Amino acid sequence: LQQAAYDQLVGPGYEGSAVAIQPSTGKILAMASNPGYNPNDLMGDSAEDVWANLQEQEGQPLVNHAGAETLPPGSIFKIITTAAGLNNGFNPSSTLTGSNVITLPDTVTELTNYANQKCNGQDAVTLQTAFALSCNTAFVEMSEQLGADELRKYAKAFGVGENYDLGVSTSAGTLGDLPDGAATAQSAIGQRDVTMTALQAAVMAGTVANKGTRMQPYLVNRITDSQMKDIRTTKPKKADQAVNEETAATLTDLMYASERSSAGYDGNGFASKTGTAEHGEGLAPHVWYVAFDPERDIAVGVVVKNGGNLGESATGGKVSGPIGRAILRAYQGEQ
Template sequence: MNKSIRYGAVVSLLLIVALLVNFTIVQGMREDEYAQNEHNSRTLMELKQVNRGNILAGGTVLAESYRNENTGYYQRTYPNMPFSFAPIVGYVSDQFGTSQVEASYNGLLTGDTGSSSRFLRTGKEDAQKGDDVDLTLDPNLQAFAYDQLAKPGYDGAVVALRPSSGEVLAMASTPSYDPNTIANPDSAGDAWAEVNDNPGKPLLNHATQEQLPPGSIFKIITTAAGLRNGYTPDSPLTGEAQIILPGTEGIPLTNYAGQACAGGGQVPLRTAFALSCNTAFVQMGLDMGADALRDAADRFGIGQRYDLGLPNANGSLGDLPGPAELAQSAIGQRDVTMTALQAAVMAATIANKGKRMQPYVVRQVRDADGKTVQETKPVELNEAVTEEEAATITDLMYGSERWSYGYDGNGYASKTGTAEHAEGAAPHVWYVAFDPQKDVAVAVVVKNGGHLGEAATGGQVSGPIGRAVLRAAPAPVEGAQR
């Protein structure tokens, strides 16, 4: 009997110790993780009680809070260009939580950084204003980029950034929504139902969260792999109208509209790049092999997420089990996917002499007294290509721009893409480019062909948007951080 009592006592003691250890871990080491969880009902209630800091861009207030004198609660509002900035700034709702920057910087915006335990609070914290979050986005360029997509009724995304630093200047996403309607308790229910019923998924940041087949803009990466494996701009490749996919029963892969490139026969890589000859890039991809293409894709960040302060997808090269899959992937089809952000980083990496920079959208965080408590510094992630390889690809991109638009003195280096994604569906169309004089790179994707439907190409639909954004983009300020 005594033995049974002792056994029971030991087991009870061990269970108590385990409970105390778990309690210590949860409350002491993981308090902030659970406290900031978007599903924490206490956090949702506190959203109404805290004077959140502002979110700004270029001195323009994008999000702020005011106290409702009748209820005593704080109300979040988005006073300037709410549709343009909603996919980046996000929303705050005591019913539906937070999203985007409002979510990822929630602790700083509320002044609850996890530096002191909730058990040690005095009860006066709610009267204190949270930190302000200052974005890198240029308000004028952001509004301009958004209008380029929204006015024609396009679904898609535009990203513009500084190649030398990774600083994001514009990140437009359509369709969008008005975050004020979700933040306001009187309209939140109807607004939430409306945005969730919209097949265009306006709550999604299409620039960072949507992975799409890139089509021919991926030939920049295929070219980088080719240069690393002995190809030059003068290397001969096939310009024939079609090529049979190896390992298949005669399935052809064709050039755009089934046309031969430059009359067919042999064409140099520089011509194949300018004319975007599918058959030539299939031949090059098969010759250099799957490992070379995987290596190049990895060096450009395909398959990787960025520490951006925003949710973002990683894209993918997809599986390459055989030569047929390799052939299709070499032209940015089959299972290859990219986000608009990744496409902009790809172009920016070439512009930055092969060095891939970490993209960022938050410049700094300041406390209520204006003191900087957090500041983003440029970070070089890796060398995707050598300076010589970057110069070669830049020259090829100049040739592509001249072929598509003629020489008008703009000095842009570019590549277009027209990506098939479903049988019978209009293609997604792309344009990536950079202006070395302004230190700006841009990526544009318009889904489902825009206003041209199945007849759309990247040069016709996305190119004019990208060129307009490059023209409108500001030059870097003298002495600005790089």
């Protein structure tokens, strides 16, 4: 599975990372990033030169990008916003705006849907349609009713801002400050100061898959002595109850609808959410895909930086979705 994840990134020459976890335990099944390096090159007479070149190389190959690089998540964060909404009076049939543009609270700043389009071509849509088609204006409207405190509560419950102790370098990500309604609205769609790692994205998807229970991720399954007798075995540990089982089931249904609406959908039974995150004027977006296979106890988080090979026209569905689906299909489960 590790090889499959690595090949999916390196084959097309993408910069990015992919993580697969087992939702029921938190066990990390694969953690790959590109660019990387071959540790065998750090042997022999040329080791010092290789090390120096790696430190100067673009893309920071020495960094564990999957766990340590935080990036704006874009619309995959709407899983968290929706979780807050479902526990504050919203349901999949709730009506939200489908307008192509909305003014941020207490400002004259306008925020638009992707490609400045109406959501499903309509002035009003259900939450299910807004989630499946990732309509920004609907979630801005939802955020006005939720408020900053609820967004903070659910972001924390899903692990945003938590730095996991894995024995390798990791970063916490952040929701950022939410001083007013405009900041809350921008953050509700995974923009402004919101950041996550691919590991945190996989954990988020795995939390939904695990009926709302977030498990502590871990890399080391067991430590043995020289005779292969166990010295210590990692026991799965609950990190938080992000949402109850009913809310997780509703989120799962919404993620099924999102997968069916995603570019590249091929009739699979996965539950997913895509994200296309802006991170600077004139720069190609970072594109995300989170998903899980309810039949095989695996969840994935994938991010490809700077649009991959599609530049500014890239979306999570077009670029990261195929990677995530390939990883899900490569997993054979426990034998």
